[in-house]
Amino acid sequence: MDPFNNPDPEKYLYRYRSASLNSLDELTRHYCYAASKEQLNDINEFHFTIDDGGLRECSVEEKIEWLMSPGSLMSDVVREKERENIISTIAKKGPKAGQQLVDKLLTSILQVRSESMAEIYKAIQTVRVVCFSEKPLNPTMFGHYGSNKGIVVAYDRKLIEEHYADSLFKVKYGELPYSFPVTDFSKANDKNWLRETRKALLANKYSDWEYEAEIRILVNPEEKQLAIPPGAIKAICLAPKAEDSLQATLWDYCKNRGVDLFLARPKEFSYGLRACKSKNVEEIANSPLTPEQN
Numbered sequence: 001m002d003p004f005n006n007p008d009p010e011k012y013l014y015r016y017r018s019a020s021l022n023s024l025d026e027l028t029r030h031y032c033y034a035a036s037k038e039q040l041n042d043i044n045e046f047h048f049t050i051d052d053g054g055l056r057e058c059s060v061e062e063k064i065e066w067l068m069s070p071g072s073l074m075s076d077v078v079r080e081k082e083r084e085n086i087i088s089t090i091a092k093k094g095p096k097a098g099q100q101l102v103d104k105l106l107t108s109i110l111q112v113r114s115e116s117m118a119e120i121y122k123a124i125q126t127v128r129v130v131c132f133s134e135k136p137l138n139p140t141m142f143g144h145y146g147s148n149k150g151i152v153v154a155y156d157r158k159l160i161e162e163h164y165a166d167s168l169f170k171v172k173y174g175e176l177p178y179s180f181p182v183t184d185f186s187k188a189n190d191k192n193w194l195r196e197t198r199k200a201l202l203a204n205k206y207s208d209w210e211y212e213a214e215i216r217i218l219v220n221p222e223e224k225q226l227a228i229p230p231g232a233i234k235a236i237c238l239a240p241k242a243e244d245s246l247q248a249t250l251w252d253y254c255k256n257r258g259v260d261l262f263l264a265r266p267k268e269f270s271y272g273l274r275a276c277k278s279k280n281v282e283e284i285a286n287s288p289l290t291p292e293q294n
Contacts, residue, residue, distance in 0.1 A: 003154035003235045004136045004262055004275035012234065013132040013155045013215055018146035019239075019246045027153070027233065027253060032226045034128035034219040041144070042209060044177070046124050048201055050117055051179040052110055060099045063106055072109060113182035124201055126221035132160075134213040137237065137264055137273040141212065148241040151250065152264075159232045164217050166195070169203040171214040178204045237262040237275050251278070 003012045015032065017023035026032055037045050055066060064086065066072060068079050082105060090098035132155070133141065142148050161168060178200040202218055219226055236250055236259060254261040262275035 002275070002277075004152075004237050004264075007136050009134040009157075011157055012136070013134065013157045013160055014136045015132050015153045015155065016138075016141045016145035016150065017153065018150040019242060020150075023151065024249065024253075027236075030228045030230065030232075032130045032217075032228055034130050034217075034224050034226050036128055037125055040129060040131075042205055044206055045129075046121075046127070046202055048121075048178040048180050048204075050114060051181050053181055055106060055110070060095075060102055063102050067102065067105060067109070074109075110182060117180060117182060120201075127202060128219040128221060128223065129202075130217040130219060130226045131212075132215040132217075134215060135211075137275060138211065139271065139273055142239045142264065142273075146239055148239045149243060149246070150239050151242070151246075152237050152239070153233060154235040154237070155228070156232045156234055159229045160217075163229050164226075167218045169199045169216055169218065171203045171205050171209075171212075171216060172199075173205055173207045173210040175207055233257075233259055235260040235262060237264050240264050240266065240273070 017026070022033065055063060058066075064083075067074070068083060072079070074082065086098055086101055089101050135141075136152060136154065142150065142152070180197075180201070198218070203216060205214070217226060236254060238247060238250065238261070240263075242263075250261055253259070261278045263278055264273045265276055266272075267274050
């Protein structure tokens with residue numbers, strides 16, 4: 001199957017790269033570079049807000065109910081002690097004093113949660129990311145990632161997912177950043193909850209980026225290179241303005257590894273691109289940058 005003109009998002013992932021020695025090194029040494037947050041294009045990467053669940057505006061009865069629930073993360077002994085303390089304060093000093101005690105306890109707990117979130121925020125800033133797309137031949141991405149002189153590589157999605165299933169996420173796009181519920185720490189030991197929370201923190205982006213259709217793999221800070229399984233590269237497509245030297249280098253690379261090489265050319269009746277399969281290096285060098293019929 002042609003991974004570019006007849007793409008199947010269930011079979012392929014695409015990676016747009018510039019015409020650089022680093023990009024060629026990735027291909028020859030079977031890895032993908034993992035970018036740090038500072039190297040990513042989106043200034044709002046890993047951005048989230050904190051949601052206290054509206055507890056501060058709840059009635060005193062609702063606050064007490066939450067404080068006495070497992071969600072407060074107080075131990076059974078501490079919860080019982082605080083319950084007796086609240087009851088005793090109300091009995092001795094009246095409802096207003098009891099409410100003040102409840103508010104003080106709630107503020108203390110939420111403050112600890114906020115401090116924990118600050119630590120989480122600090123930790124996730126060092127996570128590295130390997131970015132793929134579900135869309136081949138995207139003219140905008142060819143322009144952004146290599147000034148129309150780079151490449152897009154088609155990877156076997158199944159192979160990638162088999163090796164990195166636990167750290168591979170489909171990016172979700174929206175108008176607002178993820179809001180972390182600080183009142184919901186009771187699920188912190190649930191692996192599914194932890195995975196979904198990690199995804200929400202690290203794989204949410206502003207809707208303007210939706211054209212990228214991004215799939216990302218999250219990588220530990222110390223790992224700058226993500227190993228790619230042998231045989232994962234299925235085809236490569238040269239950008240419309242790829243230079244002769246890159247064309248010749250990739251022709252040799254593809255010929256020696258049995259990988260199909262394509263050239264991206266404008267369509268005649270739309271703003272899109274189509275991929276033309278190359279049979280030899282001369283065909284690549286002599287291929288005019290003119291629109292092809294659909």
